[in-house]
Amino acid sequence: MEHRTQKQPGTDALNATFSVPDIPGSNARGHTRLGRIFNRPVQPRKPFDPQPINLQRMALVLTIMLLAFALAGCGSTRSSSLPYPNAKVTYSDTKWCVPRRLKNVLQDVAHQFGPVSVTSTKRWWLENLRKGGARKSWHRKCKAADFGVRANPEAVVRFLKSHPGVGGYKYYRGGHYHIDVGPRRTW
DSSP: OOEEEEEOTTOOSTTSEEEEEOOTTOOTTSBOTTOOBSOOOOOOOOOOOOOOOOHHHHHHHHHHHHHHHHHTTOSOOOSOOOOOTTOOEEESSOOTTSOHHHHHHHHHHHHHHSOEEEEEOOOOHHHHHHTTOOTTOGGGGTOEEEEEESSOHHHHHHHHHHOTTOSBEEEETTTEEEEESSSSBOO
16 A cells, blocks of 8 residues: 655645545545545634524523422322312421322311311431431421321321322321321331
């Protein structure tokens, strides 16, 4: 196999000569039958040129994201079509991140036993530590709720135990209950 040295007019000293192997089917300029050029001059890279920011489009995207975030968990998966107009559930903690499944359970408890007051939902790790929560608490994922209701504790626990939307449940002597979406258990 023999090598040819070629020069292209108008190229600088850096890429003026190339060694092109003698490939069967190529002509003197380095073109093959497929039209491939082996001795192209190296083109300098262009600096990054960002596109101008379209503020209207960005505002629209942010508005849609905020609406989706605000409405997350608001869809209903309730199997019963009965609305509970008198079932009152009040939150003294974060409400937006509680899964719809737990919101349905709280509505059912309020319908069955009276007004429900939710005292704890989302906990940050330090708050969870301060309140004596488990290291892998469902509260840290905002998939648990502690609440109080003025009713017979045994009846409420029986109701929570039989409810399909409840994973873990517990009655604490202080008069509040815990429910979460984890596996079915109590402690």
